[in-house]
Structure formats: structure tokens, C-alpha cells
Amino acid sequence: MTLSSAGDTIFALSSGAPPAAIAIVRVSGPGAGPALAAIAGSVPEPRRARHAALRDDDGALIDRALLLWMPGPNSATGEDLAEFHLHGGRAVVAALFDRLAGLPGLRSALPGEFTRRAFLHGRIDLTEAEGLADLLSAETAGQHRRALRMAEGGLGRIIERWRSVLLGLSAQIEAAIEFGESDEEVGTAIRIDGALAELAGEAKALLAAPPAERLRDGLRIVAAGPPNSGKSTLINALAGREVALATPIAGTTRDIIEAPVRLDGHAILLTDTAGLRDGAEEVERLGIARARNAIDGADLILWCGAPEDCPAPDRSLLLHTRADERSDVAPVGSLGVSIHDPNSLIALRRSIDAKAHLLAGPDDALSLNARQRALVGTIAEELAVASSMLDPILQAEHLRICRDALDRLVGRSGVEDMLDSLFGRFCLGK
Ligand SMILES: Nc1nc2c(ncn2[C@@H]2O[C@H](COP(=O)(O)OP(=O)(O)OP(=O)(O)O)[C@@H](O)[C@H]2O)c(=O)[nH]1
Ligand SMILES: [Mg+2]
Incomplete structure (x- = not known):
């Protein structure tokens, strides 16, 4: 167009x-x-x-x-x-x-x-336009605040500051190239290295913030574990409706079942999965492969199996499910939950809420989308390479690549291909 x-x-x-x-x-x-x-x-x-x-x-x-x-x-x-x-x-x-x-x-x-x-x-600039698109689709308070921060130029201002610092550093390097090595230039090189490392640190800190997609599309919370462990029942309880079939037959859930919900102000995509077990028949095996993919992509796993079998403990809440029926007590670090004990479900929601808060980061953090993260990643890498170089000609080249990435970030160059898809997200009249 x-x-x-x-x-x-x-x-x-x-x-x-x-x-x-x-x-x-x-x-x-x-x-x-x-x-x-x-x-x-x-x-x-x-x-x-x-x-x-x-x-x-x-x-x-x-x-x-x-x-x-x-x-x-x-x-x-x-x-x-x-x-x-x-x-x-x-x-x-x-x-x-x-x-x-x-x-x-x-x-x-x-x-x-x-x-x-x-x-x-x-x-x-482009980052503000992206923020506006998110602002128009924001549904939760967290999405609203992040989108507003971006739409108000939160990232754009950082980029402008980086640009002016980089331009100054490039000028110093050009001067060093022109006038050659001397004692004074060694001093310049050290000053430049320090400034480059500082910028690289800032870029890395930006990358460490939770990605914008996580807030926009919802945190991916996946119930996983062995068959019959109560995953579907749990998903239904959290969603507040019958999203998935739950029966006493092991292997009831075959496919991935997703339910977008709002839990305590967080946008969440709840996912139910097939019970993990060996030796299942063909269709169930396909479902189990999908379950493993969902586990890999989860922000948080509600693990309904034995703690020692948990595939990713650092991203998991360990649950001792069907607690009312079991003679063993919940091991340390696991949360006992029973569908018949409302207090246990309240405690589960609280734990999920605490994890969601951690995953979403502070409300005033800047969240970068995939496009922005890729470019800030390039900038962080190029800055790190430039600061490790001794040859000013090579250094200048790496800084040029950085400036190019900054231009792309705010949409000064190389963005024609994404404008249609970005502005197509807006409604008519915006
Ligand atoms: N008493 C009791 N029964 C439960 C509880 N949670 C689930 N159940 C029952 O346990 C059985 C299995 O529950 P599901 O939710 O289907 O288990 P699942 O992990 O989804 O099973 P698959 O889909 O086969 O992997 C059902 O009959 C549920 O009613 C619980 O907390 N207490
Ligand atoms: Mg199930």
C-alpha cells in the first residue's frame, strides 16, 4: 500500500x-x-x-x-x-x-x-505509534500503564539520548583516527570504553524487562503433570467455567486447551495439557508432544506431579493436587490444593498472583516488543564489541551499526515493511 x-x-x-x-x-x-x-x-x-x-x-x-x-x-x-x-x-x-x-x-x-x-x-516516532496501538487494545491496568509509558515516548527519549551520546563518541573516534595515536588518545580510548560499557549496560537492562507480548497477550500459565492428576479440574476452577473435560479416566485431555482469563488484574492465558506418560497410544502421544511444547513456552507451570519430576522447577508452582483424597502430606515447597477446599484455591490464586507480579515486573517498567528487543539486542552486542576493540576504524564501524539500529527503532529508516501491519492494528478513525 x-x-x-x-x-x-x-x-x-x-x-x-x-x-x-x-x-x-x-x-x-x-x-x-x-x-x-x-x-x-x-x-x-x-x-x-x-x-x-x-x-x-x-x-x-x-x-x-x-x-x-x-x-x-x-x-x-x-x-x-x-x-x-x-x-x-x-x-x-x-x-x-x-x-x-x-x-x-x-x-x-x-x-x-x-x-x-x-x-x-x-x-x-515509531515506538510511540507502537505504544498507541497497545494503548487502544489495553484491557488490564498493567497493559494500560505500560502502553501509556511507550506512547508517551518513554523509549523514544532513551533512544534520543543514546543517539546523541553515540554521535559524540563517534566524533571522538573520528578525531582519533585523523590525528593518530598519542598519549592523549590513549586517554580518549579509555573514556570511550567506559561510555560504551555504560550504554551497553543500559541496553541490557532494557532487555531484562518483561517482553511487551507477555503483557499484551497474557502470561502463559500451563497446567502440566501426569494423567489424572487434576489438571483440567484446576484449570476449570481457575477459569471459573468448564473449559476442559475432567473425568476419572486417565488420558482424558488429549489436546491443548486455552482459556484467556483475568486473574487479579493480570491478563492470563490458561492452558490445559495432556497428562504426561510413557507408552501412550498414537493420538495421546501427539497430545503429549504438544503438552511438552506448551511447557517449554510457559511463563509459569502449574506442576501437578511429583516435585522431582518437574521439568522446569524455576518456572513452576509445585502443586500437591487432589489433596483431600491423599494420605501423604504436601512436601515442603509444594502447595496442597483440593477442589473441595476453597481456602486451598484461594491460596493457589495468591501464589499465582505473586508470580504474575514478578513476571510482569513493576508497572512503570518499559516493556519492549519483539521488534524493539531485536534492535536493542543488536545495539547491546555492537556496543560490547566496539568497547573491546582497539582499532578505532573498526570501533567507528560498530558504532555506525548501532546508530543504524537506533534509527530503525524510532522508525527513521528501514521500517517500510512493518508500517502496514502496525497501522493495520489501529481502528478506523485513529
Ligand atoms: N476429590 C477430588 N477429586 C479431584 C480433585 N481434582 C480432580 N479430581 C478428580 O480427579 C479426576 C481427574 O481429574 P482431571 O481434572 O480430569 O485430571 P487431569 O489431570 O486433567 O487428567 P488427564 O486429562 O487425563 O491428564 C476427576 O474425576 C476429577 O473429578 C480434587 O481436588 N479432589
Ligand atoms: Mg485433563
């Missing part, structure tokens, strides 16, 4: 689906001012709300509405921008749409096109 942002003017309903109390229609591009003049008689004072009658081309009244006029480049999109706040009835909105579509150079916007224009005009 190629979009010319000069020349054409876009419009869309930016508020929720009608009918609603108020509908907000945005118009962005060079035709926004003429559209206001044509429909409302004149263009209002910039950035001041004005009440006016909206009229069709034959003078018929469409609605009385509040108008906003935000001339570019100091507008959300960086272009001339008009907003109509009208009554949110379907026919009212449809009439305004017809009127706008009849004006020369105006067309309906594509999903995310307003934000895309804001990015193309440098009003926001």
Missing part, C-alpha cells in the same frame, strides 16, 4: 459506533479548512471550539455541532486538522460523510491512517 499524504484529505468517524451521544468526525489534510468553510460557513479560530450549523450543499441543515480547527503542522497528524463533534445518530453521521465525500480531494481514511500520518510527519 502506498499512501500519498500530500494532496489528499482523509476523514473518518473517530468515536465509537453510532448511535451515541456524540460522534467525532476528523478530517486531516489540505482540504480540512475548505471543508469547514464549505460545511459550517467559515473556518473557526484555531484551537477554539465553536458551535455552528452544518449544512448540505443545497443549504439543508445536517446538524448543529461543535467545531475544532487545528492548522498544521502543530496538530496531531502534522497536517491541517478539523473535528466535527456532532450528534451521534447514524443518519446524522451518514449525512456528514456524504457531504465530506462530495468535496474535492476528500476520501475515507484507512484504519490507522491518522496515526500513520502523524508518524510520517514526525509528530510521533
Whole structure:
């Protein structure tokens, strides 16, 4: 998709689906001012709300509405921008749409096109656009706060600081290359090494934060263990509904069963798996292979088997399931749970909540998505390599690669291929 942002003017309903109390229609591009003049008689004072009658081309009244006029480049999109706040009835909105579509150079916007224009005009960088996309889809308080931090330029500002430090260091290296070795330059090299190591440390710290996908798509919590250990029953209890079949027959669950739930404010993807055992028949074996994959990809495993058999103790909560029926007591470090003992389920939820808090990290942390992590990873590596190099020419080359990765991070270069998929995530009118 190629979009010319000069020349054409876009419009869309930016508020929720009608009918609603108020509908907000945005118009962005060079035709926004003429559209206001044509429909409302004149263009209002910039950035001041004005009440006016909206009229069709034959003078018929469409609605009385509040108008906003935000001339570019100091507008959300960086272009001339008009907003109509009208009554949110379907026919009212449809009439305004017809009127706008009849004006020369105006067309309906594509999903995310307003934000895309804001990015193309440098009003926001790519990390802020990514944060906005997450903000629009945020459902939990944690997702909201992280997305807001990104949308407000939390990462963009760090990148800008790194850029200016790197530019300064590159200049020092260039000078060292030009003037050759001397005692003074040895001093410069040490200063540069220290600064590079410091930046590399910052990059590594960013990478250590929980990935954004974990918060966006939910923590993956997987119930696993031997057949008949009560995994499906547990998943049903946690989900609060019958997600999976639970029967006394060992090998009931064959496939992966996923249930997105909200537990104490955390978005969680609960996963039930086939019981692990040797010598199962073909279909069950396929299910067990899937169970092992789910265990590998889990953020947290609810392990329902013997503690010594747990495949990943560092990512597991050890559970002593069906506790009411057993004569043995829960071993140290295991939590006894019984479906018939509400207190044990409350204790389980508390343990899950504590783990989820740890996995999600503090609410004010910056969470990087896969694209951002790959680039920050490159930066951390290149900085480490550069600081270990003695040859300033090679050092300069590694710093150039770092600067290139920084440009990609904020969308200054090499991002054409991902813009469609990013802005396609936005709703119409954003
Ligand atoms: N008394 C008692 N019975 C339980 C408890 N949890 C599960 N059960 C019973 O144990 C049997 C097996 O439970 P499931 O949840 O199907 O076990 P599973 O681990 O999913 O089994 P597979 O899918 O075969 O691997 C069922 O009859 C459950 O009703 C419990 O805490 N107490
Ligand atoms: Mg089961």
C-alpha cells in the first residue's frame, strides 16, 4: 500500500459506533479548512471550539455541532486538522460523510491512517505509534500503564539520548583516527570504553524487562503433570467455567486447551495439557508432544506431579493436587490444593498472583516488543564489541551499526515493511 499524504484529505468517524451521544468526525489534510468553510460557513479560530450549523450543499441543515480547527503542522497528524463533534445518530453521521465525500480531494481514511500520518510527519516516532496501538487494545491496568509509558515516548527519549551520546563518541573516534595515536588518545580510548560499557549496560537492562507480548497477550500459565492428576479440574476452577473435560479416566485431555482469563488484574492465558506418560497410544502421544511444547513456552507451570519430576522447577508452582483424597502430606515447597477446599484455591490464586507480579515486573517498567528487543539486542552486542576493540576504524564501524539500529527503532529508516501491519492494528478513525 502506498499512501500519498500530500494532496489528499482523509476523514473518518473517530468515536465509537453510532448511535451515541456524540460522534467525532476528523478530517486531516489540505482540504480540512475548505471543508469547514464549505460545511459550517467559515473556518473557526484555531484551537477554539465553536458551535455552528452544518449544512448540505443545497443549504439543508445536517446538524448543529461543535467545531475544532487545528492548522498544521502543530496538530496531531502534522497536517491541517478539523473535528466535527456532532450528534451521534447514524443518519446524522451518514449525512456528514456524504457531504465530506462530495468535496474535492476528500476520501475515507484507512484504519490507522491518522496515526500513520502523524508518524510520517514526525509528530510521533515509531515506538510511540507502537505504544498507541497497545494503548487502544489495553484491557488490564498493567497493559494500560505500560502502553501509556511507550506512547508517551518513554523509549523514544532513551533512544534520543543514546543517539546523541553515540554521535559524540563517534566524533571522538573520528578525531582519533585523523590525528593518530598519542598519549592523549590513549586517554580518549579509555573514556570511550567506559561510555560504551555504560550504554551497553543500559541496553541490557532494557532487555531484562518483561517482553511487551507477555503483557499484551497474557502470561502463559500451563497446567502440566501426569494423567489424572487434576489438571483440567484446576484449570476449570481457575477459569471459573468448564473449559476442559475432567473425568476419572486417565488420558482424558488429549489436546491443548486455552482459556484467556483475568486473574487479579493480570491478563492470563490458561492452558490445559495432556497428562504426561510413557507408552501412550498414537493420538495421546501427539497430545503429549504438544503438552511438552506448551511447557517449554510457559511463563509459569502449574506442576501437578511429583516435585522431582518437574521439568522446569524455576518456572513452576509445585502443586500437591487432589489433596483431600491423599494420605501423604504436601512436601515442603509444594502447595496442597483440593477442589473441595476453597481456602486451598484461594491460596493457589495468591501464589499465582505473586508470580504474575514478578513476571510482569513493576508497572512503570518499559516493556519492549519483539521488534524493539531485536534492535536493542543488536545495539547491546555492537556496543560490547566496539568497547573491546582497539582499532578505532573498526570501533567507528560498530558504532555506525548501532546508530543504524537506533534509527530503525524510532522508525527513521528501514521500517517500510512493518508500517502496514502496525497501522493495520489501529481502528478506523485513529
Ligand atoms: N476429590 C477430588 N477429586 C479431584 C480433585 N481434582 C480432580 N479430581 C478428580 O480427579 C479426576 C481427574 O481429574 P482431571 O481434572 O480430569 O485430571 P487431569 O489431570 O486433567 O487428567 P488427564 O486429562 O487425563 O491428564 C476427576 O474425576 C476429577 O473429578 C480434587 O481436588 N479432589
Ligand atoms: Mg485433563
